[in-house]
Amino acid sequence: xxxxxxxxxxxxxxxQLKHETxxxxxxxxxxxxxxxxxxxxxxxRESAEGLSSRGYGVSENGELMxxxxxxxxxxxxxxxxxxxxKTGEKLSFQDILKHFKSTDENAWVKxxxxxxxxxxxxxxxxxxxxxxxxxLYKRGEYGEETARYMxxxxxxxQPVTLEELARAQMNVQSLKKKLVLAxxxxxxxxxxxxxxxxxxx
Numbered sequence: 218x219x220x221x222x223x224x225x226x227x228x229x230x231x232x233q234l235k236h237e238t239x240x241x242x243x244x245x246x247x248x249x250x251x252x253x254x255x256x257x258x259x260x261x262r263e264s265a266e267g268l269s270s271r272g273y274g275v276s277e278n279g280e281l282m283x284x285x286x287x288x289x290x291x292x293x294x295x296x297x298x299x300x301x302x303k304t305g306e307k308l309s310f311q312d313i314l315k316h317f318k319s320t321d322e323n324a325w326v327k328x329x330x331x332x333x334x335x336x337x338x339x340x341x342x343x344x345x346x347x348x349x350x351x352x353l354y355k356r357g358e359y360g361e362e363t364a365r366y367m368x369x370x371x372x373x374x375q376p377v378t379l380e381e382l383a384r385a386q387m388n389v390q391s392l393k394k395k396l397v398l399a400x401x402x403x404x405x406x407x408x409x410x411x412x413x414x415x416x417x418x
Contacts, residue, residue: 247295250288251302252316257288258302272340272359284343285317285324286331293332323370330370330399333407344368348385353397366395369412373402386412 248264250257258280259265265281268274273291274281283291291297292310299308317324327350334341334351340359342352344367352364367389371377382398389396398410 247298248291250283250297250299252288252299252308252313253282253302255282256285257283257297257299257313259283259297270360272342272354285313285320286328289313289317289328290332290335323372326370326372326401329401329405330368330407333399334368341368347388348381349389350399364394366397367392368397368399370399370401373400382412 248259248268249261250259256274259268259274259282260280262279265274265276265279268281268283268291269276273287274283283297288297288299289310292299292313299313300306301308314324314328317328321327330350331341334353338356340354340356342354342359342364344350344352348369349367350370351368353366353368354362354364358365367385369382369385386396396412398412400408400410402408
């Protein structure tokens with residue numbers, strides 16, 4: 218069986234709730250990037266290294282490939298300027314979201330969860346399937362420790378079977394991690410539940 222505990226909080230979350238990191242608040246230079254089929258590419262080596270050190274994207278040959286939700290978050294913060302890789306046209310937040318939705322029906326839910334967790338000071342990395350949308354690192358632990366929490370995201374009213382949750386929970390437990398269910402309600406707010414395995418005697 219699986220037990221849900223409402224209002225999940227990391228013990229250190231009170232410190233994490235101090236909004237975005239200083240680097241994001243003080244970002245003065247707008248980073249240029251290009252929209253591709255696979256994500257958003259940052260070609261400037263300096264910008265790529267700066268973003269990578271803060272837990273964004275995947276480095277490839279001195280360039281950085283951002284997921285669509287990372288790009289949306291940075292675009293919303295006005296840290297990133299995104300142009301169409303084919304036309305060179307400057308793209309808006311809505312343009313990127315539309316492209317993201319064409320590749321992932323849960324695009325908006327993933328973005329809302331990603332934005333909420335990042336705004337709490339966490340480093341958020343891509344999940345690995347089986348319903349695990351994100352891996353979560355506390356500030357200062359990314360690059361030093363493995364992720365402690367795995368995030369399973371759903372939208373309020375979206376059906377999820379117990380089998381799906383149990384499979385995700387077993388997978389996460391086998392990795393000695395904690396599973397957190399992130400539910401996006403109709404107002405776009407995110408509520409977190411910790412999941413634990415119950416053993417009946």
